[in-house]
Amino acid sequence: MEITVISAQGLKNTSSGPFSHRLRPFITITACPPGRDKKCQMYRTRVDDQGGVNPTWGDKFHVPIDTAFFHSRYSCIYLHLYTKRLITGPSPTGLVPGSSY
Numbered sequence: 001m002e003i004t005v006i007s008a009q010g011l012k013n014t015s016s017g018p019f020s021h022r023l024r025p026f027i028t029i030t031a032c033p034p035g036r037d038k039k040c041q042m043y044r045t046r047v048d049d050q051g052g053v054n055p056t057w058g059d060k061f062h063v064p065i066d067t068a069f070f071h072s073r074y075s076c077i078y079l080h081l082y083t084k085r086l087i088t089g090p091s092p093t094g095l096v097p098g099s100s101y
Contacts, residue, residue, distance in 0.1 A: 024084040034072030
């Protein structure tokens with residue numbers, strides 16, 4: 001499966017005050033195949049240092065999945081939105097709506 005993460009729009013910057021930070025967003029994609037013995041695969045876009053509340057990426061990922069993925073009700077693909085913080089590291093910003101299979 002090929003997944004292209006194009007952009008996000010209208011993000012809220014919840015930082016305020018003297019230690020406020022600008023958004024430096026990135027997306028992680030986690031694909032979890034059926035079966036407890038299989039590991040979830042994670043992919044990550046680059047950080048958009050310029051886009052702020054309207055970031056763009058255009059990053060493509062080739063996620064190897066087989067037909068069992070589509071036949072199991074427990075298979076899923078999650079997209080999480082983070083912002084990169086220089087001191088504290090990645091900070092979760094949200095789960096992209098409708099991001100599970």
